[in-house]
Amino acid sequence: MTISIHHRDLIARLAAAEVNYILVGGLAVGAWGHLRATEDFDLVPDPDSENLSRLIGVLEELGGRVKQGEQMLDSGSVRIYIRTGDKAYVVTELGDVDVLQGLPQIPRYAELETAAEEADVEGLNVRVCSLQHLIEMKRAADRPMDRMDLEALKTAHPKAFEEG
């Protein structure tokens, strides 16, 4: 089975559908300067009902299906998971999308939005979580990868850690 990653195209699809979200996770770590490969596109969506409908629409158009552990769920599961505000790991034809909602270690969208930074990716606007929020999330998750990310971010942005 071939699992391609075309997250740049995914960004374009989300932008075209006017989906509001904040980018977090490994790609946000990359945006803040620590370049490493990652397999999923982690986003925190605006919980506004119409926005979630637009997000669901994009994911369904891309053949999205929720993956829970080893189990791939029915295509209708995308709507159920996102509507109920649960975390949803969605496998799509453009790569995996981790829709993060309802997790204690992830700040709510409204809080992330106030401090998010704009990133221009070849004409496409992506809102990336602030460095401080990224550091907070990495500290809370505290997995081996998060600790490596924190070490790299500390080298890149030492002042952000002094202030914290």
Next chain:
Amino acid sequence: MDEPSTEAELRAAGLLGRSPEEHWRDNEIAREDRLRQAAKMPLGVNLAAALELSALAAELRDGLRRHLASKSS
């Protein structure tokens, strides 16, 4: 002063025949320098590079899988 360029000059400057520990330390210095340089770049530039790297890594993984599958079939 010109950069050392001959074998003798490179050896005299301690840049040739370095120990594994010195190579490792050189790599760490280069890694930290890259991080500091990337921290000065616009987020969009870094994000574009991260997207490209992830796509490339996935292509390499899939290519390796196909190669291994063709060898075993």
